[in-house]
Amino acid sequence: MTSTATKLSPPGQPGWRGAFRDFTKDHGFQPLRVEGKLPEDLRGTLMRVGPVNFGVGEERYKHWFDGDGGILAVRFDGRGARGAARRIDTPSIRAEREAGRIISSGYGTAIPLWRRLTRGAKKRNAANTSVMAWNGRVFALYEGDVPTELSPEDLHTLGETNLDVIEGTFSAHPHRVPGRQTTYNFGMRYGRVTLLDLYELPDGGAARHLGQVPLPGPTMIHDYIATERHLIFFVTPLRLKIFRMLLGLGAYSENLEWLPELGTQVLVVPIDDLANPVRIETEPFYTWHFANAYERDGSLVVDYVRYPDFSTNAWLREMSHGVPSTNAQGRLNRATVDLKARTFRTEERSALSSEFPRVAPRVQTREHRYIYLGVHSGPGAQRGLLNAVAKVDMATGREECFELGDEQYPTEPVFVPREGGTEEDDGYVLAQVYDAPSDQTHVVVLDARNPGAEPLARAWFDHAFPVTLHGGFMPMK
Numbered sequence: 060m061t062s063t064a065t066k067l068s069p070p071g072q073p074g075w076r077g078a079f080r081d082f083t084k085d086h087g088f089q090p091l092r093v094e095g096k097l098p099e100d101l102r103g104t105l106m107r108v109g110p111v112n113f114g115v116g117e118e119r120y121k122h123w124f125d126g127d128g129g130i131l132a133v134r135f136d137g138r139g140a141r142g143a144a145r146r147i148d149t150p151s152i153r154a155e156r157e158a159g160r161i162i163s164s165g166y167g168t169a170i171p172l173w174r175r176l177t178r179g180a181k182k183r184n185a186a187n188t189s190v191m192a193w194n195g196r197v198f199a200l201y202e203g204d205v206p207t208e209l210s211p212e213d214l215h216t217l218g219e220t221n222l223d224v225i226e227g228t229f230s231a232h233p234h235r236v237p238g239r240q241t242t243y244n245f246g247m248r249y250g251r252v253t254l255l256d257l258y259e260l261p262d263g264g265a266a267r268h269l270g271q272v273p274l275p276g277p278t279m280i281h282d283y284i285a286t287e288r289h290l291i292f293f294v295t296p297l298r299l300k301i302f303r304m305l306l307g308l309g310a311y312s313e314n315l316e317w318l319p320e321l322g323t324q325v326l327v328v329p330i331d332d333l334a335n336p337v338r339i340e341t342e343p344f345y346t347w348h349f350a351n352a353y354e355r356d357g358s359l360v361v362d363y364v365r366y367p368d369f370s371t372n373a374w375l376r377e378m379s380h381g382v383p384s385t386n387a388q389g390r391l392n393r394a395t396v397d398l399k400a401r402t403f404r405t406e407e408r409s410a411l412s413s414e415f416p417r418v419a420p421r422v423q424t425r426e427h428r429y430i431y432l433g434v435h436s437g438p439g440a441q442r443g444l445l446n447a448v449a450k451v452d453m454a455t456g457r458e459e460c461f462e463l464g465d466e467q468y469p470t471e472p473v474f475v476p477r478e479g480g481t482e483e484d485d486g487y488v489l490a491q492v493y494d495a496p497s498d499q500t501h502v503v504v505l506d507a508r509n510p511g512a513e514p515l516a517r518a519w520f521d522h523a524f525p526v527t528l529h530g531g532f533m534p535m536k
């Protein structure tokens with residue numbers, strides 16, 4: 060592979076450092092160079108969102124998650140691939156860019172109080188976490204604010220929207236329940252009592268505020284998972300220092316306290332009976348992401364990536380500045396929640412250091428066999444970006460890593476079913492990959508049934524794009 064780009068990782072630094080540079084080369088859909096052979100039945104668009112700058116002007120954000128959002132998309136049409144990459148343009152992002160300095164406190168970066176009082180902005184919508192497609196519309200999501208609508212044609216920013224129902228925030232992790240032809244999501248509202256707002260977004264219909272469920276305290280919830288009948292939340296022992304936030308002291312995550320003595324509350328909300336949630340108190344643990352959940356004989360089976368505590372946040376903060384001082388600690392777990400006995404059991408199902416678990420869309424809310432996740436592979440890898448994609452067979456425990464090659468840094472793997480396929484794993488795994496040697500980004504197309512094989516194809520951008528957090532595949536209609 061040849062490249063005219065300059066590799067900017069300083070000598071002695073790992074190759075993945077090059078993925079943490081500010082992105083400025085916005086462009087609409089244009090042909091991508093394809094290596095290998097794209098499957099003819101792979102038709103649709105992969106969209107990914109993540110933080111694409113790491114500061115403004117001379118000032119750097121303290122945390123990866125403070126970067127402004129950008130979207131990377133690749134459209135496959137059976138013959139070739141076209142790619143687009145754009146920065147997202149919310150009012151708060153625009154105001155900060157115009158100011159040339161950080162003017163609002165965010166997830167992990169606080170501005171000094173004097174700046175907040177003189178030139179600061181109270182609101183920050185970084186639009187940097189995920190992308191949601193719903194009823195032909197596309198939205199960039201950020202859990203601290205409302206969705207930002209993007210043009211499905213060329214991804215330019217249309218504007219913030221509350222979908223006519225959102226009263227507080229809207230999380231970056233909506234989940235679809237195929238059996239109900241509806242997508243569900245939540246938001247948070249801090250007050251005398253912290254409330255979880257629940258929303259439903261039916262296919263073809265208008266969004267609706269389902270109701271509210273009180274939480275045990277002011278906490279942070281990043282993701283949840285849905286079954287056919289329940290919405291499941293792990294309310295970890297993080298508590299927000301509300302008064303410090305009201306006074307504008309410190310960034311959001313700096314005001315989160317880990318209080319293990321509180322334990323984690325497993326909160327199960329019946330979709331059709333919001334007023335009667337089941338609450339199970341269990342040992343303290345932390346989770347960012349769920350893979351899937353389903354109902355089995357009155358119990359809920361929940362697969363998720365588990366952490367012993369919230370030190371994962373320091374790891375993520377350090378990532379955007381250099382090599383983290385500790386190892387990543389996420390491990391795939393399977394929990395069983397017995398709703399009658401009100402018990403919670405969990406067991407580690409893979410010793411791999413992992414994150415961003417996904418399943419095939421056809422098994423969402425149903426019993427699944429395979430989970431695809433980003434993993435750390437090789438000595439010392441746990442202090443860097445994910446460097447491999449794995450497939451875990453939950454029936455046998457077999458773990459297989461896809462062959463990406465050295466110095467390849469993938470994002471969350473997205474499974475796309477093969478047209479006419481009947482087996483759960485009959486399809487493709489797509490991942491955005493930063494290729495450190497060439498300092499360029501591509502989307503790799505992997506054969507989900509054959510992890511040991513070479514990738515089927517790679518669609519190359521002629522530039523690097525920072526690591527994105529989440530995304531999805533929108534099939535071509």
Ligand SMILES: [Fe+2]
Binds near residue numbers: 232282347529
């Ligand atoms: Fe997430």
